[in-house]
Amino acid sequence: MEYTPRELMVVCAARQIRDSERVFVGMRLPLLAFALAKRTHAPHCVGIFETGLIRDTPARELLYTMGDAPNICGALWTTSTINVLGLMAAGEIELGFIGGAEIDRYGNLNTSLIGDWRQPRVRLPGSGGGADIASLAQRLAIIMPHERHRLRERVDFVTSPGYGYPDEQGSAGVAWRQRVGLPRGGPAVLITTLAVFTFDPATGEALLQSYHPGSSIEQVQEQTGWPLRLAPDCAETVPPTPEELRVIRECDPHGVWTR
Amino acid sequence: MSKLLSMTEAIRRYVHDGASIALGLALEPCIPFAAGHEIIRQGRRDLTLIGPISDILFDQLIGAGCVAKIQAAWVGNVSEGLGHCYRRATEQAQPRPIITEDHSNFSIGLALRAASLGAPYIPTRSLLGSDIPRKNSTFLQTTSPFDGSPLLLVPALQPDVTILHVQRSDEDGNAHLWGSLGICQEAMLAARQVIIIAEEIVAREVITSDPNRVIGPSYKVCAVVHEPWGAHPSAVQGYYDRDHQFYHEYHTRSRTPEGFQQWLDEWVLGLKTHQEYLAKLGEARRGALSVKEHRYAAPVDYGY
Numbered sequence: 001m002e003y004t005p006r007e008l009m010v011v012c013a014a015r016q017i018r019d020s021e022r023v024f025v026g027m028r029l030p031l032l033a034f035a036l037a038k039r040t041h042a043p044h045c046v047g048i049f050e051t052g053l054i055r056d057t058p059a060r061e062l063l064y065t066m067g068d069a070p071n072i073c074g075a076l077w078t079t080s081t082i083n084v085l086g087l088m089a090a091g092e093i094e095l096g097f098i099g100g101a102e103i104d105r106y107g108n109l110n111t112s113l114i115g116d117w118r119q120p121r122v123r124l125p126g127s128g129g130g131a132d133i134a135s136l137a138q139r140l141a142i143i144m145p146h147e148r149h150r151l152r153e154r155v156d157f158v159t160s161p162g163y164g165y166p167d168e169q170g171s172a173g174v175a176w177r178q179r180v181g182l183p184r185g186g187p188a189v190l191i192t193t194l195a196v197f198t199f200d201p202a203t204g205e206a207l208l209q210s211y212h213p214g215s216s217i218e219q220v221q222e223q224t225g226w227p228l229r230l231a232p233d234c235a236e237t238v239p240p241t242p243e244e245l246r247v248i249r250e251c252d253p254h255g256v257w258t259r
Numbered sequence: 260m261s262k263l264l265s266m267t268e269a270i271r272r273y274v275h276d277g278a279s280i281a282l283g284l285a286l287e288p289c290i291p292f293a294a295g296h297e298i299i300r301q302g303r304r305d306l307t308l309i310g311p312i313s314d315i316l317f318d319q320l321i322g323a324g325c326v327a328k329i330q331a332a333w334v335g336n337v338s339e340g341l342g343h344c345y346r347r348a349t350e351q352a353q354p355r356p357i358i359t360e361d362h363s364n365f366s367i368g369l370a371l372r373a374a375s376l377g378a379p380y381i382p383t384r385s386l387l388g389s390d391i392p393r394k395n396s397t398f399l400q401t402t403s404p405f406d407g408s409p410l411l412l413v414p415a416l417q418p419d420v421t422i423l424h425v426q427r428s429d430e431d432g433n434a435h436l437w438g439s440l441g442i443c444q445e446a447m448l449a450a451r452q453v454i455i456i457a458e459e460i461v462a463r464e465v466i467t468s469d470p471n472r473v474i475g476p477s478y479k480v481c482a483v484v485h486e487p488w489g490a491h492p493s494a495v496q497g498y499y500d501r502d503h504q505f506y507h508e509y510h511t512r513s514r515t516p517e518g519f520q521q522w523l524d525e526w527v528l529g530l531k532t533h534q535e536y537l538a539k540l541g542e543a544r545r546g547a548l549s550v551k552e553h554r555y556a557a558p559v560d561y562g563y
Contacts, residue, residue: 027337051285051286051287051288051441052439052440052441053439064338064501064503065287066287067286067288067438067439067494068287068494069496069500069501072438072439072496078437078439078440079439079440080368080440080441080442080443080444081286081365081439081440081442082365082369085364085368112391117390117393120349120350121350122346122350123349123350123359124341125333125334125340125342125345126332126335126361127332127361127362127363127364127391128332128363129363130363131385131386132363132364132386134389135384135387135388135389136384157390157394158388158389159389159391161386161389164388176388177388180387180388181387181388181409182384182387182388183384
């Protein structure tokens, strides 16, 4: 069956959701990933939205934003942003999704600005809840387009902390997060239009876990601004099943997010 | 006591040049666009805007030259991406330079919560290791006096005026808001004064029949404005859904300063009131956004 790169990204994202998990659902593709996971392998997962909302069923209609009216209907709880982000601060949210404009080899994300922060060349919208999710969720899944200027050796500005950087006090990775005082978490996976990366918690470095059908390690390297390290079991990404594609197209019949 | 005012009068009396204004606090829904457009028409200057993610109202106020400073987590167009006016202001100082104090959604909520509690700050572990506290020097990085662990102190933030769009209110400003609340309640409790914009004005008895749904104490409310569809193109649960196409059109047209100015003339400056805006929007478009299927909550019993 034919599918688009974004459909494959939604499938990869949905596969990160384990059954019964509490998932902080971000904008766009994660909205579909949550709906897909619910209807396939993770029927008991619970979605948490930063507008202040918890629901355990997918919305009945395609969402352009998490605040759209169909997302409120059938919610388990509508409440304040502080309450749901507070649950995440308390360590109760297992998985969080975010996107980014730029990422580096240590999973640090930039959605704030390009250039010097005192006089940015390009001003991006900012953190939203992204920096909170990156700081506080137990595991972080990142979704973004794969382009060489986006996957950089080092980002200009760390909006959402990943595994930091090696410094005089020690390595990047989980050790860096502990040094700066982050309570838990860190990137578990980076899903792009070409590949899936996992992370080595000891060094904080991204590992190429799989390359999408039609792509290759060479092509991923060409579009990546750091020398790739491969996961020991690096292989081709498992393509979407017909059932996964059927559910995605039911949720997004006009391809608003997936074409 | 009736606090009912026209939008023109409410903005004239309570939103002054140089004021700090919190608005767009429910994130994507219930954004007080009609109030923002009146602020633009009255030519307010040097405002500080406070909000979480802001969608396009912040972008419009910035493009119109009303804004000196932004204290927010995100400024852009939620369904489309970047905010073109925000970019022009921060990158090229057009139409004027603005100062940005970056927040996250949690930190801006905590800042308002701190003010609402009369606390000087609230500590968090969010944003440790982020460059946001480096850029926004109002944050203070320190260690916990209890166990020495790193902490970020988020200082209290008190808006001069919080503008809330709600489903219904009585004339005194006792207001019902439902759906996701974002940081509406924190901003109302933190503010010096509050302007309520309501889809419907109802009798006090309607409000007091369900006090759990009230967003905050009406003694903080200085003005109540009856403005149906005043949050368009954002959604108001039970009244209308988000007009995604409107955001798309704005995104396309605001790409250049000239395009933005034409958009502004057409949708804000060239219209005297929100009634003219609604006439321009047209009944067909409103009909398409209106509630198709009502879903009423089961009544609750406050009896004894």
